[in-house]
Amino acid sequence: MRRVSRSTWDSLTVPRRCVCGNPIRLNDLLSSSFSTSSSSSSSSSSSQSASLASPTRPSSIPTIRPLSKPRAIRPFSTTSSLAVVPKLLPTQSAKLAALHGRLGLPNKYPLTTLGRALIDPTAEPGHHLNNDGLSNVGNVLLGYYTSEYLMVHYPRLPYEILKAAMDGYIGGKALAAVGKEWGVEAAFAPGETVDPGLLQFNRVAPGTPLYKIQGGVGFNIPRKRNRMVPNFENNPSVDAALLAESPEMREARESQRPGQDATTLDLAMSNFVRATVAGVYLHSGGLPFTKQFVHAHILSRKLDIDKLFQFEQPTRELSRLCVREGFQQPIARLEKETGRYSRHPVFIVGVYSGEEKLGEGQGSSLPEAKIKAAISALKGWYLYSPVSGADLPSKTDGNPTMPFAPAVIDVGDIVS
Structure with a gap:
């Protein structure tokens, strides 16, 4: 067996920082294994360490001394049965x-x-x-x-x-x-x-329902008018649906929480x-x-x-918008057309409020083009963005004295 030189041994004891910031030395790692043994083995190990520390031991071999008091738990130690904390730092x-x-x-x-x-x-x-x-x-x-x-x-x-x-x-x-x-x-x-x-x-x-997954969806009520009822047990709609359940449905649902x-x-x-x-x-x-x-x-x-919008009655909503903002009532005007009597006609319709054009749409029929023009006008209103670009409120997080331009606050959604 090749003998370990003194310089090599000293290089092994160079401190390495662990999670808590304390240095980890080779002697500490070796002595921690002795401290985790049982009481019977600890007594025998102490007698062995005493014999190893006797004057007859060669001075060139370093002595491993047990800790005087139990060493603190390693930063990545765990008492759970899963033991997922990696051994590798x-x-x-x-x-x-x-x-x-x-x-x-x-x-x-x-x-x-x-x-x-x-x-x-x-x-x-x-x-x-x-x-x-x-x-x-x-x-x-x-x-x-x-x-x-x-x-x-x-x-x-x-x-x-x-x-x-x-x-x-x-x-x-x-x-x-x-x-x-x-x-x-x-x-x-x-x-x-x-x-x-x-x-x-x-x-x-495989095959596990989504409502049994931690963080997944729970018991959901069917959609009503394209809206999902909130999943709160104190919601009257949810309570009514729960009371209408049969015993078999209730047992199956509670087993799949x-x-x-x-x-x-x-x-x-x-x-x-x-x-x-x-x-x-x-x-x-x-x-x-x-x-x-x-x-x-x-x-x-x-x-x-712009692809997140889904309007149910765009022409009516556009009319309500013009009433709320004090604009003239929107009027649809045919601007261009081609192939009216062919199999693939194209109509281009514009929606105007007075002399101002609000939106434009095209379709294979006049009603379709009118609806698309109303949707274009509504998207133009909803997707308005300040030209100059207002400052974000978080601008003053680092320096409260920085100049701040307040943002625009809209009056609210359009109720159709």
């Missing part, structure tokens, strides 16, 4: 370091926080080890920056369209797509041998993205850098808001 994961570099995170953002953001609550129930708390903070931050961005740039958006646009930016599927574009890979199953750079969560078994310790890849990935945003807020200087990160990775994505 985050600072030793190449995947985690590569992800840190791809996202352009500053050096103040530790790899340990990024590694914790990759552990879903379904894989590790301990709140001090999973990303549950971080994802809640990140959800608030994403909602704040997204809502102010939409309300300032499109002050006339209806409330339902505003919610749909926010879901398009920070919804579960949208954030899951962001996480996949970041290059995050998911582990097949959680465990302590998994690389810290992989997303860990308990996968849903959400809350199982399993989730889908999209839900786990979206929680990781929220937790990453929270880590930026906690480690990178507060709100200004967080705003920059959200705008660079989330709000820079293209979303066609």
Whole structure:
């Protein structure tokens, strides 16, 4: 056996920083294994250590001394039966370091926080080890920056369209797509041998209904006039539907309540993205850098808001808009046409309020072109954006004395 030189041994005891910031030495790791043994083995190990420390021991062999008091729990230790916390430290994961570099995170953002953001609550129930708390903070931050961005740039958006646009930016599927574009890979199953750079969560078994998935949809009432009844048990409509259930339906529904310790890849990935945003807020200087990160990775994505509209009676709604704003009643005028007596005619109709043209549409018939012109006029009103560009309220987060231009506040939705 080749003898270990003194310089080589000293290089092994160079301190390495762990999650809590304390140095980890080789002697500490070896002695911690002695401290976890049983009382009977500890007595025998103490006698062996005493014999090893006798003067007859060669001085060239270093002595491993047990700790005088029990060593604190390692930062990544867990008492759960799942044992998903990786044995490999985050600072030793190449995947985690590569992800840190791809996202352009500053050096103040530790790899340990990024590694914790990759552990879903379904894989590790301990709140001090999973990303549950971080994802809640990140959800608030994403909602704040997204809502102010939409309300300032499109002050006339209806409330339902505003919610749909926010879901398009920070919804579960949208954030899951962001996480996949970041290059995050998911582990097949959680465990302590998994690389810290992989997303860990308990996968849903094939064929599991969505309402049994944690974070999924619960008991839903059928749609009524293209609107979903809120899923609140104190809602009168929901209570009436629950009372009308048969005993068999009630038993089947209550046996399929959400809350199982399993989730889908999209839900786990979206929680990781929220937790990453929270880590930026906690480690990178507060709100200004967080705003920059959200705008660079989330709000820079293209979303066609005009495709979110779905009008039931556009001509009537346009008439109500003109009455509310004091405009003249809209009038549809035929501007151009071709092939009236052919199999494929095309009509171009414009909607005017006095001498001002509100919108234009084309179709294969006059009623169709008129409806499309009314829809174009309504979209032009709802998608109005200030030309100069008002300042976002978060502009004054870093410096309250900065000049601020207030945004436009609309009178509200058009009631048809």
